[in-house]
Amino acid sequence: MVKLTGLKKVKTAVFISGTGSNLENLIKFSKIKNSPITIDLIFSNTTKAKGLKFSHQLNIKKYISSFNNYKITEAKILNLLKKENIKFICLAGFMKILSKNFIKKFNGKIVNIHPSLLPKYKGLNTHFKAIQNKDRIAGCTVHFVTAKLDSGKIILQKEVKISKKDTPISLAKKVLRQEHKLYPAAIKKIFN
Numbered sequence: 163m164v165k166l167t168g169l170k171k172v173k174t175a176v177f178i179s180g181t182g183s184n185l186e187n188l189i190k191f192s193k194i195k196n197s198p199i200t201i202d203l204i205f206s207n208t209t210k211a212k213g214l215k216f217s218h219q220l221n222i223k224k225y226i227s228s229f230n231n232y233k234i235t236e237a238k239i240l241n242l243l244k245k246e247n248i249k250f251i252c253l254a255g256f257m258k259i260l261s262k263n264f265i266k267k268f269n270g271k272i273v274n275i276h277p278s279l280l281p282k283y284k285g286l287n288t289h290f291k292a293i294q295n296k297d298r299i300a301g302c303t304v305h306f307v308t309a310k311l312d313s314g315k316i317i318l319q320k321e322v323k324i325s326k327k328d329t330p331i332s333l334a335k336k337v338l339r340q341e342h343k344l345y346p347a348a349i350k351k352i353f354n
C-alpha cells in the first residue's frame with residue numbers, strides 16, 4: 163500500500179452512479195476535525211445519479227462523463243484528478259469497472275465499499291444471493307481496488323444478522339446503515 167499520511171488532509175474524489183448515501187456520509191465524515199480526508203471532487207458516469215445533488219448543496223466540484231469511450235473518459239478523469247491534486251479515490255456505488263491502466267496510475271489509492279462479506283458474493287445482487295442461500299449473516303466490506311473485481315485487500319468488514327423476515331430490500335437497508343459506519347472507519351484505518 164502507498165503511504166498517504168502527512169500533516170495535510172488528503173484530497174479525495176468520490177465516484178458514484180446512484181443515490182449517494184455513502185457519498186453524503188463521507189462528506190459529513192470529511193468535515194470532522196480529525197478526518198484524514200477532504201472531499202474535493204464528485205465524479206459520476208451518469209447525469210441521473212441522485213447523489214450529484216450534494217455537489218450543489220455542499221459546493222463540491224463535480225464531473226460527469228459516460229463511459230461510452232473508456233479510454234477518453236478515463237484520460238479526462240486522470241487529467242482532472244491531477245489538476246485538482248486528488249490523491250485518493252473512494253468508489254461508492256460506482257457501477258463502472260475501472261480499467262487496469264487507470265488502477266495502475268492510482269495504485270493503492272482507490273478503495274471501494276461492497277455490500278457483502280467478501281470474498282463471498284462478488285458483483286451484483288448480493289442481498290438477493292444471501293437470502294436465496296439462506297445465509298444467517300450478511301455484511302459489508304471496504305477493500306482496495308485492484309484490476310480483479312471485488313478482490314483487492316480487505317481493509318475492514320462488518321457483519322449484519324439476517325432475520326427470517328428479511329427481504330433483499332430490508333437487508334440492503336440494514337447493510338447500508340452499517341456501510342455508513344464502516345467506510346469512515348476504514349479510511350481512518352488506512353491513514354492512521
Ligand code: GRF
Pocket residue numbers: 178180181182183184185213254255256275276277338341
Ligand atoms: C451500496 O450498498 C454500496 O455498497 C453498493 O451500492 C450501494 C450504493 O449506495 N456498491 P449509495 O449510492 O451510497 O446510497
